[in-house]
Amino acid sequence: MTQEVLLLPGDGIGPEVTAQAARVLDWMIDNAGVDLHLSEALVGGAAIEATGEPLPEGTLEAARQADAILLGAVGGPQWDALPMAQRPEKGLLGLRSELDLFANLRPAILYPELAEASSLKAEVVSGLDILIVRELTGGIYFGQPRGIEERDGVRTGFNTYVYSEPEIERVGRVAFETAMKRGKTLCSVDKANVLEVTVLWREVMNRLSAEYPEVELTHMYVDNAAMQLVRNPKQFDVMVTGNMFGDILSDCAAMLTGSIGMLPSASLDVNGKGMYEPVHGSAPDIAGQDKANPLATLLSVAMMLRHSLGLTAPADRLERAVQSVLADGHRTGDIATAGESVLGTQAMGDAVIAALAAQ
Ligand code: IPM
Numbered sequence: 385m386t387q388e389v390l391l392l393p394g395d396g397i398g399p400e401v402t403a404q405a406a407r408v409l410d411w412m413i414d415n416a417g418v419d420l421h422l423s424e425a426l427v428g429g430a431a432i433e434a435t436g437e438p439l440p441e442g443t444l445e446a447a448r449q450a451d452a453i454l455l456g457a458v459g460g461p462q463w464d465a466l467p468m469a470q471r472p473e474k475g476l477l478g479l480r481s482e483l484d485l486f487a488n489l490r491p492a493i494l495y496p497e498l499a500e501a502s503s504l505k506a507e508v509v510s511g512l513d514i515l516i517v518r519e520l521t522g523g524i525y526f527g528q529p530r531g532i533e534e535r536d537g538v539r540t541g542f543n544t545y546v547y548s549e550p551e552i553e554r555v556g557r558v559a560f561e562t563a564m565k566r567g568k569t570l571c572s573v574d575k576a577n578v579l580e581v582t583v584l585w586r587e588v589m590n591r592l593s594a595e596y597p598e599v600e601l602t603h604m605y606v607d608n609a610a611m612q613l614v615r616n617p618k619q620f621d622v623m624v625t626g627n628m629f630g631d632i633l634s635d636c637a638a639m640l641t642g643s644i645g646m647l648p649s650a651s652l653d654v655n656g657k658g659m660y661e662p663v664h665g666s667a668p669d670i671a672g673q674d675k676a677n678p679l680a681t682l683l684s685v686a687m688m689l690r691h692s693l694g695l696t697a698p699a700d701r702l703e704r705a706v707q708s709v710l711a712d713g714h715r716t717g718d719i720a721t722a723g724e725s726v727l728g729t730q731a732m733g734d735a736v737i738a739a740l741a742a743q
């Protein structure tokens with residue numbers, strides 16, 4: 385049966401990198417017996433320009449119908465002055481919460497060829513392979529009440545950091561299951577020395593750990609986790625944390641690998657349906673210039689093929705193709721070191737398609 389993939393290019397470099405994903409998927413449809421149908425819809429700033437809203441009803445409906453979703457990026461300076469509820473980011477946050485994509489998997493893998501691109505010493509990061517499991521539909525990002533109001537004549541901003549036990553438990557399970565498939569160690573990150581919500585988080589993780597006796601569970605405060613990520617990142621295998629801590633730590637983990645332009649992510653619901661995105665944002669400074677690195681998006685396509693579409697062999701093939709373009713010395717600007725010649729977005733897409741065809 386033909387599976388439906390919805391592409392949401394979004395803003396900035398989003399359309400350029402998603403175009404390479406579409407080319408790769410079209411190649412697989414034509415040459416690798418992959419039975420997919422692609423369609424496209426608007427989200428973020430692009431949707432605001434066309435419809436006035438960051439997440440039009442038609443886009444949400446198409447996302448609900450699709451078997452998997454691939455998103456480029458949202459946001460840009462032209463929409464920064466809009467009120468919070470109308471910003472492009474609301475398109476992304478709305479998709480996550482409407483589709484209940486609570487489990488965000490963010491791998492940070494250092495390809496050996498790129499060890500020099502990291503700002504850390506090669507020996508600290510070589511062989512790095514971390515997976516951050518970030519809770520994505522709760523915590524302070526969505527907690528009520530929230531707002532800016534006048535209190536006794538003083539303007540006051542407030543948000544609510546809240547997690548219920550079932551919310552913690554379901555993302556905890558994903559993390560333990562993931563750890564079982566990897567190195568069987570899990571580090572749960574919290575701020576249980578200060579924040580009650582994370583005292584509960586820690587309790588639930590400890591309770592779950594009894595069901596996964598093979599997994600070694602440790603706990604770390606978020607400030608220490610940030611420090612340890614840059615001090616000795618290879619001590620980590622799977623990390624699990626809440627929405628905001630996960631946002632921050634995953635950027636940090638991403639940079640260990642030398643380029644945020646390399647990192648894919650998956651956001652999954654309880655049935656494994658998912659939305660896939662490169663971890664990098666819309667990079668408005670290089671948008672429309674054929675400079676963006678499409679590899680994070682192509683690696684997101686590989687995750688999508690594997691996790692939501694059941695297409696393991698094409699996923700492996702795409703990951704091997706990315707590895708081989710790196711081994712052959714192909715680089716976009718973000719991962720090139722001095723003296724290396726630099727490919728544009730389109731040419732990097734060409735290189736990956738050639739590597740797919742060569743297998
Ligand atoms: C991310 C991004 C988003 C987030 C923004 C764009 C809303 O930073 O996916 O990490 O904060 O979750």
Ligand code: MG
Binds near residue numbers: 631632635
């Ligand atoms: Mg982020």
